[in-house]
Amino acid sequence: xxxxxxxxxxxxxxxxxxxxxxxxxxxxxxxxxxxxxxxxxxxxxxxxxxxxxxxxxxxxxxxxxxxxxxxxxxxxxxxxxxxxxxxxxxxxxxxxxxxxxxxxxxxxxxxxxxxxxxxxxxxxxxxxxxxxxxxxxxxxxxxxxxxxxxxxxxxxxxxxxxxxxxxxxxxxxxxxxxxxx
Amino acid sequence: xxxxxxxxxxxxxxxxxxxxxxxxxxxxxxxxxxxxxxxxxxxxxxxxxxxxxxxxxxxxxxxxxxxxxxxxxxxxxxxxxxxxxxxxxxxxxxxxxxxxxxxxxxxxxxxxxxxxxxxxxxxxxxxxxxxxxxxxxxxxxxxxxxxxxxxxxxxxxxxxxxxxxxxxxxxxxxxxxxxxxxxxxxxxxxxxxxxxxxxxxxxxxxxxxxxxxxxxxxxxxxxxxxxxxxxxxxxxxxxxxxxxxxxxxxxxxxxxxxxxxxxxxxxxxxxxxxxxxxxxxxxxxxxxxxxxxxxxxxxxxxxxxxxxxxxxxxxxxxxxxxxxxxxxxxxxxxxxxxxxxxxxxxxxxxxxxx
Numbered sequence: 001x002x003x004x005x006x007x008x009x010x011x012x013x014x015x016x017x018x019x020x021x022x023x024x025x026x027x028x029x030x031x032x033x034x035x036x037x038x039x040x041x042x043x044x045x046x047x048x049x050x051x052x053x054x055x056x057x058x059x060x061x062x063x064x065x066x067x068x069x070x071x072x073x074x075x076x077x078x079x080x081x082x083x084x085x086x087x088x089x090x091x092x093x094x095x096x097x098x099x100x101x102x103x104x105x106x107x108x109x110x111x112x113x114x115x116x117x118x119x120x121x122x123x124x125x126x127x128x129x130x131x132x133x134x135x136x137x138x139x140x141x142x143x144x145x146x147x148x149x150x151x152x153x154x155x156x157x158x159x160x161x162x163x164x165x166x167x168x169x170x171x172x173x174x175x176x177x178x179x180x181x
Numbered sequence: 182x183x184x185x186x187x188x189x190x191x192x193x194x195x196x197x198x199x200x201x202x203x204x205x206x207x208x209x210x211x212x213x214x215x216x217x218x219x220x221x222x223x224x225x226x227x228x229x230x231x232x233x234x235x236x237x238x239x240x241x242x243x244x245x246x247x248x249x250x251x252x253x254x255x256x257x258x259x260x261x262x263x264x265x266x267x268x269x270x271x272x273x274x275x276x277x278x279x280x281x282x283x284x285x286x287x288x289x290x291x292x293x294x295x296x297x298x299x300x301x302x303x304x305x306x307x308x309x310x311x312x313x314x315x316x317x318x319x320x321x322x323x324x325x326x327x328x329x330x331x332x333x334x335x336x337x338x339x340x341x342x343x344x345x346x347x348x349x350x351x352x353x354x355x356x357x358x359x360x361x362x363x364x365x366x367x368x369x370x371x372x373x374x375x376x377x378x379x380x381x382x383x384x385x386x387x388x389x390x391x392x393x394x395x396x397x398x399x400x401x402x403x404x405x406x407x408x409x410x411x412x413x414x415x416x417x418x419x420x421x422x423x424x425x426x427x428x429x430x431x432x433x434x435x436x437x438x439x440x441x442x443x444x445x446x447x448x449x450x451x452x453x454x455x456x457x458x459x460x461x462x463x464x465x466x467x468x469x470x471x472x473x474x475x476x477x478x479x480x481x482x483x484x485x486x487x488x489x490x491x492x493x494x495x496x497x498x499x500x501x502x503x504x505x506x507x508x509x510x511x512x513x514x515x516x517x518x519x520x521x522x523x524x525x526x527x528x529x530x531x532x533x534x535x
Contacts, residue, residue, distance in 0.1 A: 002444075020357070024186055027359055035186075035357040058323075060444030062356050062437075065518030154186075 001031075001056045003142050004064040006081050007132075008049035009073025009097070014129030017155065018071070019050035022133060024151035025143040026054045036062040047076060054142055069140050071132050073115070078103050092136050094128065111139055111178060118173050127170035134174025145175050184359040189327040189349060190215035192360050193283055194223075196331035197255050201367045202281070203229030204254035206243035208236055208262060211295045212351040213285035216257045237262040241269030241282070248278040249389045251377035253335055257283035259351075260301055261292060263309075270344055271310030274406070275391025279338040281331065282316075283347045285354040288513030297351035297437060298513035302491035305348045306465040313403050315410045317345040317417065318464040320435040324358035330462070332365050339371040341413055348464060350487070352437040352516070413466055420468035424457030424475070430529055431457040431475050431504075432522075433496060434485040435464060438511075442485045444519035449526050456526060464492070469499035476503030483507045483529060485522055507534060 005022070009015045016037055026033040037050040051067070053059045066086040072078040075098040078091075085091050087107035095101075096116035103110065113135050119127035137143055148171055152164050187195070194216045197205070205220045217233065224231040234240035240256045247254035258266060263284045273280055284305065288298035305318045317337050319330040327349060334345035378389055393399040424431055434442040439460045449456045459475065459482075461468050475482060482504050484493040493508045500506060509525045511517045528534045 020186075023357065027184065027186060033186075033359065036352065037355060059358070059440075060447060061441040061519045062352060063441060063516050063518060065520050 002053065002060070003055070003068045003140070004051060004053045004066075005069040005071070005136075005140075005142070006049060006051050006064070006067045006084075007071040007073070007129075008047065008077035008081055009071075009094070009129070011048045013048070013073045013097075014126065015048040015073060016050055018129045018133040019052050021148055021151055021155045022052050022054075022137070022143065024154050025137075025147040026052075028147040028150050029143055031056055031143070032059050034059040034062045049077070049081075069136065069142070071136050072098065073129060073132060074098055075101055082108075090136075090140050092132055092139070094132060096128070109139070111135060111181060113174070113177055113181070115174070118177060119170060122166065122170055122173060124166065127167065130167050130170035131174035131177075134171035135178035136174075138175035138178035145171055184361050186357055187324055187360045188215055188355060188357050189321075189324045190285060190354040191219050192324045192327040193257070193331045193347060193349075194219035195360075195362055196328040197281070197335075198223060198227070199328075199362065199364050200253060200332045200335040202253040202255050202335060203227055204247045204252055205230070206232045206234050206240035206247070206254070206256050207258060208234055208240055210259045210262045212287060212354050213257050213259045213283065215354070216283065216285075237265035238269065241266035241273075244280045244282070245269055245273050245276070245278055248273065248280040249276070249378050251373040251379070253279075253281075253339070255281040255283065257285065259285050259287045260289050260298070261287075263301065263304070267304075267310035269310075270316060271308070271312050271314065272391050273344045274308075274310070274314035274316060275312060276389050277342040277406075278344070278389060279342055280344050281334045281338055281347065282344055283331075284349070286348065286350040294513060295351065296513045297487060297516065299350060299436060299438060299487040299491070300513065301348065302464065302486070302488065305346055306467070306495070314406060315343070315413075315465055317341070317343060317413065317466075318348050319345065320348050320462060320464050321353060322436050322439045322460060324353070324356065324360050326462075327353060328360055328362065336365075336369075337413075337417060339369075339373070341409060343409065343413070348436070350437050410466075417463060418466045418468050418470070419462040420471050421458075421460040421462060422471055424459060425455045427455045428457035428478075428480050429455050430481050430483060430526060431459050432483045432485060432526065433459045433461070433472075433492075435461050435492060438485050438487050441517055441519050442522050445522035445526055448519065448523050449530075454526075454530055456530075461492070467495045467499070469495070472496055472499035476500035479504055481505045481507065481529060483509060483526065485509045485525075487511050487513065487516075
């Protein structure tokens, strides 16, 4: 098993956070994992993306031209990474930040989900990326929701640990939406 | 033991501490600043010293000073900063002072950019500064190796009284992977008490120097260094070799390029092609013997680098025309995908190479 995923969006949307969470979730399951962030100018505002490659043996390339799965949290990310998704792959589109997209590609399974809307219903729009990751792992099965929940304390800073239950809720709300759509 | 999940840069910094390095001198530059950031938080609490120097030139000379007292010390920078350090590295080599220098390469020439590159292969393996010398150059390809090879760099540097360099790049520095933070045995006696500068009270004065003006002295000194280089080449050459008996092609790459090439090789193998992988871990000394073995079979070689062709020259020198050597290069500003390297492998296997 070798699964390359890309998560992308605006800086500040929690992209690198969910990339880290997915990575540690994979570690919790005893899988190999490489996390490669975009860095430099992207860190200073603008777009952010990272590639997370999960494997049951040693991970080879940290980069990919044909990801198995993509989380696109905004419109530009759909445009940039949507066409690259591998045949048989999966694309999650956050419709709240990519209103006018009409993306389709043969052989690519697309889930359209209003992550910000669901997060706001849970009480905090900042949880949108967690909603997305919950939906992503539900659809792809690369790691379990439980592994992600276990990984939360290792990814969130100490001062944010009181928010672990809320993050868990967001992951599960995303998974629920994905299971039903 | 639970593995941590660390950035390559942080793995190097943690390895330095595990190796007993208490002294760090550096000047910030992207994409390696996580190293000084981490060490600035840790070293003072361990009774060490973290110095953000006024420049790269100052920091390499501080490394020279620390090394001359027999203490383990390190500096790190990225390509343009490493260029500035070359004079000091040459003086360390000439004076046989140990020390570890980390280069998390970005792109050049000149100011270049901040993207990953392997453009400093020549600079690292040919000496870089003036004079007839070598530095040990280790090329990690995983976050774990960033840790393991940093510890090795300290050991080899002390064992041979020679500056050691870690040559990685922005990709390896910025990516995160699981890390086993093992602790090496410390306190090995490298015989430093014979030469280090610790204050001459009660003993004869010592000199640690690279200036030799006496008739024939410098030639003798250079020959002695050359002897040492030969000893290092005989004993410390390292490579990761995964070549099937019936290989139709051997792909060679180091560091981050080797990671991308590995996925391409695996794909070719899954499709039934017998493709080998030869990854130099020490860039100097270069694992020439491993390439000689490939040459003896006449197996074609494909060298993949994130530059326009540097290590490939060492490959050609090693095989002496016995194997056809092809090159696939990616200058900075762009990272190749495994697919592109796979296509190149297939071209060669099908005999369609231009």
